[in-house]
Amino acid sequence: MMMKAKYLSTSDLAKKTGTSRQVISAIINESWKEKRISQATYERIRKAMDDLGFVPNRTAISLRKKKEARVGLLCHGPLYSHTSTALEKLNHYFLDSEKSVEIHMSGSGGLGHAIREMMGHRVDNIIILLSPMLPNFGENDLQDNSLIRLLRAVPHFIYNFPFHVHPKEVADSLINCGSHLIGFSRAKAYVPFMEHLLDKKINRVLIDEKIFSLINKSTETKRMCARIGEINTYPNPQGGNLEVNPFILGTKVANDLLSDIKRNNYDYIVTSSDGIAQGMAHVLTKHNVKVPDDLKILGFDKIDSMDFHHFPTSTIEVPVGDMISTLISLLENPLRINKSHICETKLHLH
Numbered sequence: 001m002m003m004k005a006k007y008l009s010t011s012d013l014a015k016k017t018g019t020s021r022q023v024i025s026a027i028i029n030e031s032w033k034e035k036r037i038s039q040a041t042y043e044r045i046r047k048a049m050d051d052l053g054f055v056p057n058r059t060a061i062s063l064r065k066k067k068e069a070r071v072g073l074l075c076h077g078p079l080y081s082h083t084s085t086a087l088e089k090l091n092h093y094f095l096d097s098e099k100s101v102e103i104h105m106s107g108s109g110g111l112g113h114a115i116r117e118m119m120g121h122r123v124d125n126i127i128i129l130l131s132p133m134l135p136n137f138g139e140n141d142l143q144d145n146s147l148i149r150l151l152r153a154v155p156h157f158i159y160n161f162p163f164h165v166h167p168k169e170v171a172d173s174l175i176n177c178g179s180h181l182i183g184f185s186r187a188k189a190y191v192p193f194m195e196h197l198l199d200k201k202i203n204r205v206l207i208d209e210k211i212f213s214l215i216n217k218s219t220e221t222k223r224m225c226a227r228i229g230e231i232n233t234y235p236n237p238q239g240g241n242l243e244v245n246p247f248i249l250g251t252k253v254a255n256d257l258l259s260d261i262k263r264n265n266y267d268y269i270v271t272s273s274d275g276i277a278q279g280m281a282h283v284l285t286k287h288n289v290k291v292p293d294d295l296k297i298l299g300f301d302k303i304d305s306m307d308f309h310h311f312p313t314s315t316i317e318v319p320v321g322d323m324i325s326t327l328i329s330l331l332e333n334p335l336r337i338n339k340s341h342i343c344e345t346k347l348h349l350h
Contacts, residue, residue, distance in 0.1 A: 008054045017048045028056045069099045071331070072123035072154075074114050076106050077131025077138060078243070081274075081303040082318040083160060086129060089324045108134055111141040115150050125155040127327065130162070130183075133238075137162040142170055148177045155334065159327055162186055163342055164217060175338050182326050182341045187218035189316050189345040193298060194224040196349065197268065203229030206261065207270040210236035232264070236272060250279020258287060266295060274299035274315050281311035292350050302348060312350040319343040 008016075010024045017024075019041070026035040027045050048054070071094070075087065094101050102121045106114035111128075118126055130138050141147070142158075151174075158174065161183035171181060190211070197205065205228060207215075212233050215221040225231060234257055237249040250271065254261075261269070261284065271277045277299030281291040289295055291311050302317035322343040330341075 007057075008052060009057075013045075013048065013052065013054050016052065017045055019045065070121070070123045071099050071101050072118035072121070072126040073101050073103045074106060074111075074118060074126060074128045075104070075131070076111055076114070076128055076141070077108065077134040080131050080133050081301050082320050083129055083131050085320050086159065086324055089320070090127075090327075093324075093328055108138070108141065111138070112144055112147045112150060115147065119150065119154060123154065125157070125331070126151075128156065128158045130158060130160045132160065132162070137165050139166050139170065142166065142174065148173060151179065152177045156180070157182060157327055157330060159183070159323060161340075163340065164188065165214060171340065175340065178338050180330055180335070180338055180341065182323050182330075182343070184319055184323070184343050184345050185218075186214050187221055189300075190215050190221055191218075191224075192347040193270075193314075193316065194221055194228075196347070198224060198227055202267045204264060204266045205231045205268045205270065206257070206264070206266045207231060207233055208236050208272050209233035210239070211270055211272055230264075232260075232266075234260075237276060238272060246273045246275025247279040247282075250276035250281075251283050252279075254280040254283035258283070261289065261295070262287075268296045268298060270298045272300055274301050274303045274309070274313065277313040277315070278309055278311055281313055285311065296350065302346075314347070314349045317346040317348060319345055 010021045010028070014021050014024050023032075023035075023037060023041070024045065026032045026037055027042055032042050073090065075083070079087070102118055102123050104114045104118055115126065134141070155178065157180045159182050161171070161181040163171070163181070163183050163185040164187040174181060194215075196202075212225075212231070215225060234253065237253040238244075238246070241249060253276070269277075269280060271280060277297045281297055284291055284295065291297055291313065297311075297313045299313050299315040300318075302315045323341075326341045326343065
């Protein structure tokens with residue numbers, strides 16, 4: 001059984017030190033001099049706090065005292081490469097600013113509960129960092145009507161919003177309730193790559209079926225796909241396996257597709273992450289399919305460790321820097337009009 005936290009109350013501390021709650025409160029709030037409490041009593045109580053491990057209830061104190069701006073930061077879903085990078089950049093910003101931060105984490109289905117918890121701490125605004133590892137990019141959580149009602153009450157920002165993945169009504173509903181949506185278009189992220197395929201007359205492509213469905217949601221990329229000679233799809237390996245290391249998923253899917261890859265002599269394989277791309281390259285190279293000489297592979301994210309990867313694979317860079325800069329700018333200079341802030345991805349070819 002998990003142990004429960006055992007916090008001492010001001011009443012507990014008063015009993016253990018032979019004083020009153022009023023004395024304890026005056027010392028906590030640094031008003032003991034005005035209350036004519038002696039220096040000796042102050043020092044004795046402070047020592048007792050340290051010895052007993054007493055920590056004041058800051059939530060209660062914040063309701064009585066004027067505080068600096070307080071930001072609610074909610075990581076919704078498993079941390080992933082570029083969301084972890086965003087969190088690190090925000091950490092530096094908050095350390096340099098005057099703002100205090102209330103941090104929460106939530107999983108699929110728990111977004112509304114986490115928002116309520118943060119609002120209970122009376123945060124001035126809320127940042128929701130959406131993980132790309134959420135089932136269907138968190139669509140069910142974002143469509144919750146009770147969440148919409150909650151979000152109307154507090155200024156908020158949704159980071160890494162997956163534009164052109166969810167129905168347009170989802171984004172419209174969030175903007176109407178006061179959201180600033182910061183992210184990138186997953187469908188349009190593949191436009192430069194598709195242009196590259198057409199320019200180089202690359203005709204045989206094997207693509208993750210989830211990515212293919214995203215591409216086909218955009219009229220522009222759908223038309224480009226129609227001009228490519230042959231496109232085959234394979235099942236997205238992360239479906240139901242979000243907790244598995246992407247490299248391992250890549251090795252498995254490569255083994256499953258090995259005979260098809262050798263038989264069809266593809267020019268490019270399109271995967272959903274750099275980790276999966278590396279796992280596939282590892283297996284294919286072992287079976288004499290050299291990457292990128294015989295076959296090129298496209299990943300996604302441009303994770304920080306890309307420069308140290310053994311196999312040269314192409315990738316689409318998530319615009320973390322631009323998205324964080326946009327978010328911080330909105331925190332510093334709030335806009336009255338809520339809107340979408342779509343940042344541009346970047347293609348890196350090998």
